Amino acid sequence: MADAGGWSLAARQALQAGRSLVLVTVVRSAGSAPRGGGAKLWVLDAEVLGTIGGGHLEFKAIDLARDLLADATKPARHIERYALGPSLGQCCGGVVWLGFERLGPDDLPWFDSVADHLHKGQSVRRIVSFTDLAAPVSLQLSPDPAQDFDTDQAHWDADSGRLTDVLSAATLTVVVCGAGHVGRAIINILGTLPVKVIWLDPRDDVWPAHLPANVTALQGDDADVPDCPDNACWLVLTHSHALDMALVQAVMAQKTFRFLGLIGSATKKARFESRLRQRFSEALVAQMTCPIGLVKTNSKLPEVIAVSVVAQLLSLT
Numbered sequence: 117m118a119d120a121g122g123w124s125l126a127a128r129q130a131l132q133a134g135r136s137l138v139l140v141t142v143v144r145s146a147g148s149a150p151r152g153g154g155a156k157l158w159v160l161d162a163e164v165l166g167t168i169g170g171g172h173l174e175f176k177a178i179d180l181a182r183d184l185l186a187d188a189t190k191p192a193r194h195i196e197r198y199a200l201g202p203s204l205g206q207c208c209g210g211v212v213w214l215g216f217e218r219l220g221p222d223d224l225p226w227f228d229s230v231a232d233h234l235h236k237g238q239s240v241r242r243i244v245s246f247t248d249l250a251a252p253v254s255l256q257l258s259p260d261p262a263q264d265f266d267t268d269q270a271h272w273d274a275d276s277g278r279l280t281d282v283l284s285a286a287t288l289t290v291v292v293c294g295a296g297h298v299g300r301a302i303i304n305i306l307g308t309l310p311v312k313v314i315w316l317d318p319r320d321d322v323w324p325a326h327l328p329a330n331v332t333a334l335q336g337d338d339a340d341v342p343d344c345p346d347n348a349c350w351l352v353l354t355h356s357h358a359l360d361m362a363l364v365q366a367v368m369a370q371k372t373f374r375f376l377g378l379i380g381s382a383t384k385k386a387r388f389e390s391r392l393r394q395r396f397s398e399a400l401v402a403q404m405t406c407p408i409g410l411v412k413t414n415s416k417l418p419e420v421i422a423v424s425v426v427a428q429l430l431s432l433t
Contacts, residue, residue, distance in 0.1 A: 123234055123283050124165045125329045127158040127219075128227055135160060136220040138181035142168050143272040143279050147210030149200060153270035154281050161185060168214070173198055177214055184218050192218040193246045213272065215246060215279055226253045230283060233257065237312075240283045247277030258282060286312045286330065288374075288433055289345050293363050294354035295322040298379065301422035302351065307331055309426075314344055317354065341366035346373075349429050351408065353379035361388060364404065368396050374432060377408035377425070 130137055140157040142149075151169040158165040159181035168174055176198065184190055193216065200210045219227070233240045239258035245251040270281040288311045292299055295317035306313050307328025315327075318337040327333055334340060337359060350373055352363050360378060367376055378388065385406040392401045409424035410431060 123230055124156070124158045125231065126165050127160075128224075128231055130160055130163075131219065131221055131224050131227060134221055136185060136218065138184050139215075139217040139219055140168060140177050140181055141215045141217070141270060141279065141281060142212060143195065143215040143270050143281075144213040145210060146212075147200075149210040149212050153272070157181075159185070168212075173200065173212060177216075181216060184216055188218075190218075191249060193244070193249055195246055215244075215272075217244065223253070226255060229255055234283060234285045237285045237287075239285045241280055242283060243278055243280050245276070245278050258284075284310060286310045288312070288429070289314070289348040290429060291316060291344050291348050291350045293317070293350065293352045293360075294379075295319065296353070296355050297418040298353050298421050299351075300324070301418035302353075302425055303328070303331060305422055305426045309430075311429075314348075316340065316344075318359070338362035338366040342370050344371065346371055348373060349375035349377075349432065351377050351379075351425065351429075353408075357384070361391065364388065364392065365395065368392070368400055368404075373403075375429065376404050377428070378404055378406040379408055379421075380406050382407075 127137055127139075138159045140159060142151050142153050142155040145152055149169070151167070155168045156166050157168045157174065157177060159178055161182070164178060168177060180196065196214050196216065198212050198214065200212060230240050230242065233255070241256045241258050243254045243256065270279060272279050290306055290311055291314045292302055292306070293316045295315060299315070299317070303313065303315060307330060311330065313328075313331040314334055315331055316334045316336055318335065320335055323333050341363065348371070350363075350367050352360050354360050354363070360380075364376065364378060367373060378385070380388070388404070388406065389401055392404070408428065409421060410428040411424045413420055413424060415421070
């Protein structure tokens with residue numbers, strides 16, 4: 117399940133079910149460290165979501181978090197310092213400070229508020245005190261969501277004992293046209309990233325049983341292009357060259373876009389460009405990228421193509 121800005125929708129579902137969990141946040145790091153400030157790990161009694169970089173540090177954090185879950189008499193919030201040296205079996209040489217927060221159903225109001233803001237595309241700054249344990253978590257809308265994208269920043273004020281972490285809303289919308297093997301492989305990757313995804317295909321029997329939380333399936337074709345957002349990134353890779361052409365023409369005629377990519381060979385590109393020039397300007401036709409992918413490869417494996425295509429999209433952020 118994808119979570120914008122490291123904010124776990126699966127953790128929210130656990131709270132809604134009455135379960136408790138521990139949120140582990142990298143509040144500060146110095147020197148070489150696996151993850152920077154703001155990285156998050158959610159620890160439940162039998163499940164772990166997210167990562168703070170793996171390795172022995174993460175194992176230690178999980179053990180401590182489960183101790184906190186098992187003993188409600190321990191403080192619900194505290195900071196631990198870890199030196200990434202021989203004692204942890206790691207040779208990074210840096211230092212990491214981790215914040216541990218035990219959360220339960222009583223935390224749902226502010227948790228739901230975070231989820232609502234992120235769903236609306238609003239980045240959030242969360243402020244929590246690790247010295248005044250009775251102080252409630254407070255939220256502020258981030259004034260510059262674009263700057264916060266994918267940074268998951270955290271600021272630890274040792275004097276006040278307050279942590280401010282940034283929970284970033286998705287600023288990139290991707291419309292994936294086609295639910296074939298390559299489309300599915302692309303969705304599998306995009307579903308783990310802080311982006312919004314619309315998955316378009318005219319067939320009614322191609323959708324997987326479960327979709328990532330950031331993916332909306334839309335059964336449709338080129339007639340549905342006007343209903344999609346402006347300034348999106350379009351990936352056109354359907355089962356039909358005729359449908360590919362109709363989609364590209366609809367996007368060029370009716371939408372502004374950040375990226376318009378068409379899967380195919382040099383021959384397909386030449387044929388499409390020849391037809392498109394009959395309707396559109398040379399400058400607009402030149403904005404279509406074909407073939408797609410950041411890395412040139414001869415591989416036909418859907419997963420290889422997907423990695424290259426998603427990397428190309430992320431270079432736009």
